[in-house]
Amino acid sequence: MSKFLKPRAQPTQCAVCPIRQNALFQVVPVSYINDAQSRRTDQYHLPARRLLYEEGAPATMAYTLYEGWLMLYRSDSEGRRQGLRVALPGDFLGYMPPGEGYIHHSALAITNAVVCGFRQEGLHEMMGKHPDLAAHITRIQAHYMASYQSAMLGLGRKTAEQRIAFLIAELFHRLRKRRLLAEDATIMPFPLTQEMIGDMTGLTPVHTNRVMRRLRLDGILRVERQRLEILDLDALVRLGEFVETE
Amino acid sequence: MSKFLKPRAQPTQCAVCPIRQNALFQVVPVSYINDAQSRRTDQYHLPARRLLYEEGAPATMAYTLYEGWLMLYRSDSEGRRQGLRVALPGDFLGYMPPGEGYIHHSALAITNAVVCGFRQEGLHEMMGKHPDLAAHITRIQAHYMASYQSAMLGLGRKTAEQRIAFLIAELFHRLRKRRLLAEDATIMPFPLTQEMIGDMTGLTPVHTNRVMRRLRLDGILRVERQRLEILDLDALVRLGEFVETE
DNA sequence: CGGGTATTTGACGACTGTCAACGCCAGTGG
DNA sequence: CCACTGGCGTTGACAGTCGTCAAATACCCG
Numbered sequence: 429m430s431k432f433l434k435p436r437a438q439p440t441q442c443a444v445c446p447i448r449q450n451a452l453f454q455v456v457p458v459s460y461i462n463d464a465q466s467r468r469t470d471q472y473h474l475p476a477r478r479l480l481y482e483e484g485a486p487a488t489m490a491y492t493l494y495e496g497w498l499m500l501y502r503s504d505s506e507g508r509r510q511g512l513r514v515a516l517p518g519d520f521l522g523y524m525p526p527g528e529g530y531i532h533h534s535a536l537a538i539t540n541a542v543v544c545g546f547r548q549e550g551l552h553e554m555m556g557k558h559p560d561l562a563a564h565i566t567r568i569q570a571h572y573m574a575s576y577q578s579a580m581l582g583l584g585r586k587t588a589e590q591r592i593a594f595l596i597a598e599l600f601h602r603l604r605k606r607r608l609l610a611e612d613a614t615i616m617p618f619p620l621t622q623e624m625i626g627d628m629t630g631l632t633p634v635h636t637n638r639v640m641r642r643l644r645l646d647g648i649l650r651v652e653r654q655r656l657e658i659l660d661l662d663a664l665v666r667l668g669e670f671v672e673t674e
Numbered sequence: 675m676s677k678f679l680k681p682r683a684q685p686t687q688c689a690v691c692p693i694r695q696n697a698l699f700q701v702v703p704v705s706y707i708n709d710a711q712s713r714r715t716d717q718y719h720l721p722a723r724r725l726l727y728e729e730g731a732p733a734t735m736a737y738t739l740y741e742g743w744l745m746l747y748r749s750d751s752e753g754r755r756q757g758l759r760v761a762l763p764g765d766f767l768g769y770m771p772p773g774e775g776y777i778h779h780s781a782l783a784i785t786n787a788v789v790c791g792f793r794q795e796g797l798h799e800m801m802g803k804h805p806d807l808a809a810h811i812t813r814i815q816a817h818y819m820a821s822y823q824s825a826m827l828g829l830g831r832k833t834a835e836q837r838i839a840f841l842i843a844e845l846f847h848r849l850r851k852r853r854l855l856a857e858d859a860t861i862m863p864f865p866l867t868q869e870m871i872g873d874m875t876g877l878t879p880v881h882t883n884r885v886m887r888r889l890r891l892d893g894i895l896r897v898e899r900q901r902l903e904i905l906d907l908d909a910l911v912r913l914g915e916f917v918e919t920e
Numbered sequence: 921c922g923g924g925t926a927t928t929t930g931a932c933g934a935c936t937g938t939c940a941a942c943g944c945c946a947g948t949g950g
Numbered sequence: 951c952c953a954c955t956g957g958c959g960t961t962g963a964c965a966g967t968c969g970t971c972a973a974a975t976a977c978c979c980g
Binding site: 505511526573577669 | 748749750751754755756757758769770771772773774778779798801802803805808809811812813815816818819820822823824825826827829830831832875876915919
């Protein structure tokens with residue numbers, strides 16, 4: 429029942445029903461693969477700018493992101509929005525443990541995206557039958573928590589320049605780690621608007637713009653529509669105090 | 675280092691080996707209780723100001739906090755410290771999933787504390803045998819994540835006054851929820867120094883002090899050594915935009 | 921009583937937010 | 951083909967929150 433497959437170049441696997449391994453979840457247990465495949469929905473296309481799910485909605489489904497970028501965020505009563513995480517292909521979203529009724533954040537498509545869904549109860553049943561799936565999910569949650577912790581350190585203690593540098597360095601690193609960029613690539617896709625960068629870093633769009641200009645003038649970045657070139661990765665990583673945790 | 679103590683007739687149960695239920699983990703599965711009790715260490719005492727574990731250390735143990743308060747935090751290369759969570763009795767700390775080597779944050783005793791420990795491998799084995807323990811751990815992780823998300827919203831988007839109000843409202847709520855305060859209590863134990871409040875809210879000690887003064891002058895709080903009286907809970911909750919998520 | 925720690929206050933400056941306006945570009949429809 | 955429109959990026963002027971530096975006071979514990 430349990431099969432272990434070779435690592436592959438194809439990175440955008442479903443985290444829950446991984447036919448192949450991806451870079452993020454290297455030690456992928458697959459004893460539950462048949463079960464998982466029978467329970468997932470078909471892939472589903474989500475156009476840019478649309479919500480996959482919204483804060484406060486009943487937590488009925490969880491998703492694997494196959495293609496595209498999403499932004500997970502939380503907003504307060506006055507509509508101020510705080511970004512929590514940029515979801516990249518391979519990320520697993522929206523999982524809630526048994527007994528939890530409502531989701532605490534929203535997921536917005538930054539680009540067109542492709543996801544596949546699982547009913548929460550299906551996941552809970554599977555976790556009961558397949559301990560390695562349960563362990564896998566605690567591992568995913570631990571990754572998210574570590575990344576939240578880094579973000580909190582940034583929001584609480586770093587300057588605007590450092591936060592933006594960290595965000596870009598982290599995205600670059602995650603894309604590379606998942607083989608969504610070549611080893612030696614310096615140009616990455618970058619579909620975030622400056623407003624979204626501000627959402628992620630706790631800054632206003634105006635200030636985000638000024639900081640981006642400074643990073644360009646300092647010779648660290650170059651931005652052209654939807655793409656971003658990293659001219660000085662060393663400086664970027666040092667400035668943002670980025671350390672890889674994965 | 676580790677001393678024997680009598681079990682106490684208190685609501686502060688071990689989240690993993692719950693003899694009685696506590697308020698936070700109401701739906702406590704107990705199929706694994708015998709297994710858990712045979713695996714946990716004895717309770718042991720941790721003096722105030724001491725670290726239970728430190729960022730970067732190998733993740734060998736997880737803990738349940740029985741008595742006392744801890745502060746979980748993360749610090750950067752220059753020693754700036756960002757608080758992540760105040761751990762209260764009943765909290766489960768330091769868990770890492772199988773295959774994760776190092777812990778990403780530190781845990782500092784705010785007061786004298788009593789904990790009991792579990793070896794991570796022991797937990798992983800138990801999770802394999804008892805699916806309800808695995809589900810329970812994903813539930814704890816989800817609680818932590820939701821609380822991190824609230825904190826991120828505060829750090830990124832709220833004013834100093836709002837962050838501090840939120841912190842206090844949240845602690846008050848958590849203490850009440852766990853029956854560590856009477857239903858009608860308005861005075862709570864408050865062992866945090868102003869520096870620690872600043873650590874939690876991303877502020878400097880000096881600014882924290884000024885904000886605390888304002889909250890006192892506005893008739894919202896009263897502080898006396900190690901205790902805090904909430905004079906206007908409504909105002910506190912409204913100011914901090916606190917909404918209970920548990 | 922003494923020494924270290926925590927709190928408090930003042931003065932000053934920097935980082936970041938707010939308000940407002942303008943330019944650029946892509947898509948749309950005439 | 952071109953004017954129009956809306957979203958996004960850019961820039962300036964100004965204000966305010968919050969950090970920094972420094973020092974005085976209050977508090978706790980031996």
